Amino acid sequence: MNRSLEMSRPSDVPGFVDRVVRPLTHLLNPLILRIAGGWFPLFSLLHHRGHKSGRVYATPVTAFPRGGYFWLGLAFGENSGWARNVLAAGDAELRYRGTDYHLVEATVVNVADVDSKLLPPLVRLGSAVAGVHKVLRMRNISSPHRGEG
Numbered sequence: 292m293n294r295s296l297e298m299s300r301p302s303d304v305p306g307f308v309d310r311v312v313r314p315l316t317h318l319l320n321p322l323i324l325r326i327a328g329g330w331f332p333l334f335s336l337l338h339h340r341g342h343k344s345g346r347v348y349a350t351p352v353t354a355f356p357r358g359g360y361f362w363l364g365l366a367f368g369e370n371s372g373w374a375r376n377v378l379a380a381g382d383a384e385l386r387y388r389g390t391d392y393h394l395v396e397a398t399v400v401n402v403a404d405v406d407s408k409l410l411p412p413l414v415r416l417g418s419a420v421a422g423v424h425k426v427l428r429m430r431n432i433s434s435p436h437r438g439e440g
Contacts (some may be wrong), residue, residue, distance in 0.1 A: 327351035328386030333413075336386040339364070342379035348372075354387055355411035356431070361385060361394055363427040364416050369399045374427060383429070394429035401425055 328336030335354040340347055350373040353364035365374060377383045382395045402410065402418040402425065410426075417423050 305438055329389055332388055335363075335388075337373060337377070338386075339373055339376045340380055342376050343384050348376070352385075353413075353417075354385055356387065356412060357411045358409045359429050360409075361387070361392065361427050362411055363429065364414065364423060365399070365425045366417075366423050366429055369425055369427070374399075376425065377429075385429075391433075392431045393433035395432050396428075396430045399425050400428050405409040 327334040333353060334351045336355070337350045337352045338347060339350065352373070353366070354361045356362075365371070368374070369378070377397045378399070381397055382393065384398070385392045385394050402414065402423075405426075405428075407415060414426055418426075
């Protein structure tokens with residue numbers, strides 16, 4: 292790999308994600324947005340506010356509930372735009388399987404530092420197989436309510 296390209300890649304982003312998945316996001320995200328937050332459990336829809344622009348964004352993410360928290364995958368690293376926005380704001384709205392949740396206390400945690408009983412199995416698998424070693428943990432503070440649309 293070209294040394295300048297290697298140095299520009301964030302260290303918390305697995306090579307496979309950076310080389311294969313990232314270039315496909317502009318094609319895949321519009322399709323994923325159609326199913327995110329609905330019946331398909333792998334993709335949720337995260338509504339967050341830009342920390343500089345104040346604009347509200349809807350971003351497809353992988354999120355799983357367990358132990359009073361939602362665990363959001365950081366495949367693109369903790370410095371991805373949506374992660375920076377959520378960490379700056381500290382809260383966000385998540386639509387998971389057709390239900391809306393208000394999440395707070397955004398915290399980046401290392402998968403290795405979390406009790407394996409607390410992490411959803413798919414998060415542990417993603418860490419082991421894809422090399423994603425950090426997740427964003429957020430606490431749910433709302434009673435779940437069915438989303439519209």
